[in-house]
Amino acid sequence: MKIYGDKQSGNSYKLILVTSFLQIPYEWQGIDTKKGETKTDSFLQMNPNGKIPILICDDGRILSESNAILNFLAEGSDLIPKDPFERAKVFQWQFFEQYSHEPYIAVARYIKHYLGIPEERRAEYESKQAGGHNALKVMETQLKKTSYLAGDQVTTADISLFAYTHVADEGGFDLSSYPKILDWIKRIQSLERFVSMCSV
Structure with a gap:
């Protein structure tokens, strides 16, 4: 398999994590x-949407969208629950990540960490803060009840949300107000075969 991505992109990092956790061999294309x-x-022939990451399977089939690829790679493993309702809870968190989390936390990170908050994007950056904190509050509430987002076992939901949450400070989000999220980050980092974003 081939994975096309950027190692500093949270969406690409999800795939680096799952392949490490499950020891799935692949070829990386930066x-x-x-x-x-x-x-x-x-590239547009492979993904007309013009976004990373994408996966090219051994047989040439192409898959895009990070969470779709993540779940495909984790299929049959303990990272995806067998029970239909429990599996739906994983998907629930992944939809949350794409619609209520990533558009705020990832975009704020990009504007601040990579662009240095240029004046023409300052208003956009500031507008992302409230939405990002709302997403973090939702996660904090859940993590007061369970060790991981979809229950007491790590799933692909955690990989999806970990990718950008653990670097949320790079987007101006102070995680010290979210102690349960900080505990959860440490739990993920202590998992066997965990690899950090900065080491890949």
Whole structure:
């Protein structure tokens, strides 16, 4: 298999984590979005949406969208519950990640960490703060009840949310107000075969 992505992208990092946890062999193909490499004709033939990550299977089939790839790679493992309702809870958190978390925390991180908050994007950056904190509050509430987001066992929901949450400070979000999230981050980092974003 081949994974096309950026190792500093949370969405790509999800796949690095799951392949490490499950010891899935793959070939990495680095993509530099700042150089427009997702907008080339060759890349757009693989993903017309022009976004990373994408997975190319051994048989040539192509899959895009990070959580779809993540769940595909984890299929049949303990990271995805067998019970239909418990599995739906995992998907619930992944939809939350894409619609209520990533658009705020990941975008704020990009504007602050990579762009240095240019004046023309300051208002956008500031507008992301309330939504990001709301997402963190939802996670904190759940983690007061369970060790992991979908229950007391780690699932792909945790991988999805961990990717951008653990670097939320790079987007201006102070996690010291969320002690349960900090405990959860430590639990993820203590898992066997965990790899950090900065080491990959």
